[in-house]
Amino acid sequence: MGVCDSGWSIARRSTNLGAGMAFEDSGGWFLKTMVRKHRIASGATQQAIADELFYSPDTIRAWELGRATIPLKMLARYAKACGVNDEIIGYMVQVAIARREGKPVEADMRFNALFMSLAEEFFGSFFKFDATFIPGPLQLKEYHDLIVRPADPEASDDESKDGWVFKEARRIALEDRPDQPMMSFLIGEAALVHLRRFSEELYQKQMAYLRKWAKRPGVSIRILREPVPVRMSGFSIYQPEDMPRACPPFVYTEIADTSWCIDDPDRIARYDELRKRLWKMAIRIEVYRDDDRRDRMA
Structure with missing residues (x-):
């Protein structure tokens, strides 16, 4: 178990496979779920x-x-x-090689993004x-193009376009889920202040979009001022x-060009305590207003 820098370790959880309890690891879950998703x-x-x-x-059927x-030796042909x-x-x-050798996956941000997007389709709850x-998943295309894109000057135009296509696919997958997962989004007020300084019109459009999302069943959005x-x-x-159809719980975090999917239960518990503390301090987007903050800044 454990985690390595820019890595992704293979956690295990008990699961009912139809013939009693067994154990499933994150790597095996990624393989079977990815091929089943694409086959369907x-x-x-x-x-x-x-x-x-x-x-x-x-x-x-047994593979799925x-x-x-x-x-x-069959994996590539099967997936294709x-x-x-x-x-x-x-x-x-x-x-597959990492599972066979009992080693962590040497993952990059792109792989971790794929893993998270798959989890968003099958997990019961997640917090971001x-x-x-x-x-x-909550961004408008204008926000992606005008705010996110300039923040990553090393990204090419094609990479930026691919990034938006990927975000759109994640959003659609969330909206198309037949069940109702619990989705909690916590946004730092600094993101909104920056957006409003850039464009009042885009700020109003993005905020309306966030409030629309907050009306969806199972969705909660809060703003953290601190x-x-x-x-x-x-x-x-x-x-x-x-x-x-979910795999073991995990935490995702990143800094600079390094990212982690953390599966250690003790570390997940510490992150969950931090989540509870920040969530309690935050303001529901339905009642959030930034007029008082702007007055103090004037």
């Missing part, structure tokens, strides 16, 4: 995949349920048949805090909450 999106059946790979439908390990793109297949191979920016140390300025917590 492509419209292919388990029978069609089995025919293409010359395996039985029972084998494909996690009852059997996908052979490393299910509609997974080459980039994600490359990450899947890394995960950002002290300086509005969280990705400053926090840099080391606490952004993190996310993902909890399964008995969702059958």
